[in-house]
Amino acid sequence: MSTLLPELIIEILLRLPIKSICRFKCTSKSWLALITHPQFIKMHLARTRKQKLLLCNPYVNAHLCLVDLERSFEDKVHPKVDQLNIKPNIQYVECICGSNGLFYIKFEYHDSSFFICNPSTRESKEILDVPLLNSSYFVGFGYVESIDDYKAVRVFNDQKLLHIFSLRNNSWKIVMGNFPVRQPSFIDGVSLNGAVHWGTLCYPDDLGVITVFDLAEEKFKTFPLPISNAPPNPSEYWRCNVYVIGEYLCVTFEVFINRTKECVEAVDGIWIMKEYGVKESWIRIVKSHGLRDPIPLCLWENDGIILFFSYFGQPERILCYDEKDGKLRKEFVIDGKYRIYAYVESLVSFKYNVEYSSTLGFLHNFAPSQLQSTSQIPSSSSVSLDISGLLTEDQLV
Amino acid sequence: MSTAATADASSSGDTTEGSVRLLTLQSEDGEVFEVKETIATQSVTIKGMVDDDCATSTIPVCNVTGRTLAMVIEWWNKHEIGAVSNEKELKEWESQFDTIDDKSDRDDVYDLLMAANYLNIPTLLDCCTSAVAEAIKGKSTDEMREFFDIKSDFDEKEEDALRKENQWAFEN
Numbered sequence: 001m002s003t004l005l006p007e008l009i010i011e012i013l014l015r016l017p018i019k020s021i022c023r024f025k026c027t028s029k030s031w032l033a034l035i036t037h038p039q040f041i042k043m044h045l046a047r048t049r050k051q052k053l054l055l056c057n058p059y060v061n062a063h064l065c066l067v068d069l070e071r072s073f074e075d076k077v078h079p080k081v082d083q084l085n086i087k088p089n090i091q092y093v094e095c096i097c098g099s100n101g102l103f104y105i106k107f108e109y110h111d112s113s114f115f116i117c118n119p120s121t122r123e124s125k126e127i128l129d130v131p132l133l134n135s136s137y138f139v140g141f142g143y144v145e146s147i148d149d150y151k152a153v154r155v156f157n158d159q160k161l162l163h164i165f166s167l168r169n170n171s172w173k174i175v176m177g178n179f180p181v182r183q184p185s186f187i188d189g190v191s192l193n194g195a196v197h198w199g200t201l202c203y204p205d206d207l208g209v210i211t212v213f214d215l216a217e218e219k220f221k222t223f224p225l226p227i228s229n230a231p232p233n234p235s236e237y238w239r240c241n242v243y244v245i246g247e248y249l250c251v252t253f254e255v256f257i258n259r260t261k262e263c264v265e266a267v268d269g270i271w272i273m274k275e276y277g278v279k280e281s282w283i284r285i286v287k288s289h290g291l292r293d294p295i296p297l298c299l300w301e302n303d304g305i306i307l308f309f310s311y312f313g314q315p316e317r318i319l320c321y322d323e324k325d326g327k328l329r330k331e332f333v334i335d336g337k338y339r340i341y342a343y344v345e346s347l348v349s350f351k352y353n354v355e356y357s358s359t360l361g362f363l364h365n366f367a368p369s370q371l372q373s374t375s376q377i378p379s380s381s382s383v384s385l386d387i388s389g390l391l392t393e394d395q396l397v
Numbered sequence: 398m399s400t401a402a403t404a405d406a407s408s409s410g411d412t413t414e415g416s417v418r419l420l421t422l423q424s425e426d427g428e429v430f431e432v433k434e435t436i437a438t439q440s441v442t443i444k445g446m447v448d449d450d451c452a453t454s455t456i457p458v459c460n461v462t463g464r465t466l467a468m469v470i471e472w473w474n475k476h477e478i479g480a481v482s483n484e485k486e487l488k489e490w491e492s493q494f495d496t497i498d499d500k501s502d503r504d505d506v507y508d509l510l511m512a513a514n515y516l517n518i519p520t521l522l523d524c525c526t527s528a529v530a531e532a533i534k535g536k537s538t539d540e541m542r543e544f545f546d547i548k549s550d551f552d553e554k555e556e557d558a559l560r561k562e563n564q565w566a567f568e569n
Binding site: 003004005007008009011012013015016017019020022023024025026027028029030031032121122123 | 507510511514522526527529530533534535536537538541542545546547548549550551556559560562563565566567
């Protein structure tokens with residue numbers, strides 16, 4: 001009987017469902033060290049691209065739950081949902097989808113804390129918050145690869161103030177700043193490539209831009225919309241919503257008043273920015289489905305796009321659209337009204353297991369160069385206000 | 398277990414059958430196999446030796462027993478590039494790993510895994526690791542320890558805390 005080499009054990013683990021991997025953390029110290037090792041987590045993230053949905057009911061009977069797409073397409077109706085319990089007896093919940101399967105979750109506007117949560121592993125971490133101003137804000141949360149950090153940003157546009165949270169430093173920073181152009185049309189930003197993106201309201205004489213906040217540089221920039229001229233016979237105004245599917249930024253235009261045929265046809269569908277930040281790379285897809293204003297959630301297998309369709313009076317549907325022939329392949333119906341976010345299953349952890357990191361066991365034998373610890377996020381929670389940037393010129397946007 | 402081609406231990410390395418060169422492989426326990434070069438080069442390791450002109454004499458395949466090497470060769474024959482592969486037959490052969498429940502099944506797969514790793518045969522590695530993953534995905538931690546011959550080195554308190562932290566992964 002032979003003993004398996006560590007690299008073979010890793011290959012086996014990488015092929016397991018995430019639930020099994022989490023259970024097997026309890027096998028032994030060396031298995032725990034391996035499964036929670038940042039390098040293993042990265043390998044897992046690169047290999048598995050399992051898409052799931054997080055359903056958020058923010059107000060009535062506020063709750064969060066998780067849905068498996070593959071399984072639900074088989075069930076078709078009443079998909080099995082797993083409750084995601086982070087905090088008991090909640091009245092309200094606000095969810096921002098980050099990168100690598102992580103979410104920013106806040107339960108009360110004036111709560112003194114918020115949560116970072118990985119629904120795939122059910123891991124969540126409560127983080128002390130800074131007191132919020134009595135005004136509305138825009139918010140985003142994302143991963144910055146260059147500094148291996150997760151950051152959240154809140155924009156108080158009226159006060160010209162930004163709250164920036166770094167998970168690595170576990171601290172907030174308050175700096176001055178506001179949107180460079182008009183303020184966006186939507187509170188929640190979407191994150192991609194280390195930046196948060198917000199859509200806009202479009203007017204025939206002022207189409208607006210996509211507002212981008214670079215989380216690494218902590219600066220605003222803008223991307224042009226896919227259309228540079230107002231559509232014929234336009235409405236007084238319409239909305240440009242920003243989403244991320246796969247590795248692509250995409251937008252939809254929602255014409256909700258005075259929907260003239262010409263105007264709707266000119267902007268209808270889903271616009272994808274094939275090359276990030278390149279205006280010329282916008283292309284239009286998903287035109288022939290016959291649904292009004294579906295929300296793109298994620299990519300699916302070959303040429304599939306998962307769409308969320310919600311229209312009052314009708315049940316909420318999740319559909320799989322086939323880009324090859326423009327047909328709707330399969331769907332399931334969701335019970336209730338939700339905000340729906342797609343996330344990729346990941347083992348990303350924010351409470352680095354310091355106590356086990358010194359007992360790496362067989363990790364030491366396995367290609368040490370590949371397994372060097374790359375991130376060590378402090379586990380104690382503390383808020384430090386770094387306002388040193390307040391007066392430096394480069395922070396003034 | 399049938400072997401693809403068996404020859405005397407005394408046979409020299411470089412022989413040909415038609416225009417196809419035959420390679421001689423010798424297992425750890427001394428069993429000798431003659432295999433077509435076009436088939437054996439599914440192993441990245443052997444392909445490297447052939448490309449470097451180092452495959453002219455008997456190739457020793459250390460760490461791999463004759464019994465396991467015969468299984469590897471069977472795999473090669475079924476996966477030969479350009480061969481009319483019978484999908485059904487292939488699936489059937491692969492399905493012998495669907496249930497790895499008793500120790501002897503497990504040891505067979507282990508041996509194959511180690512051989513696939515040593516000889517660097519990506520398709521076989523993928524098949525075997527997937528088979529093991531399939532076999533263990535529903536196991537409890539105790540069953541895992543038995544399967545992998547691991548002793549838990551957690552004390553009771555540590556294990557309880559960890560289980561509590563990962564409670565959901567233990568629920569059905």
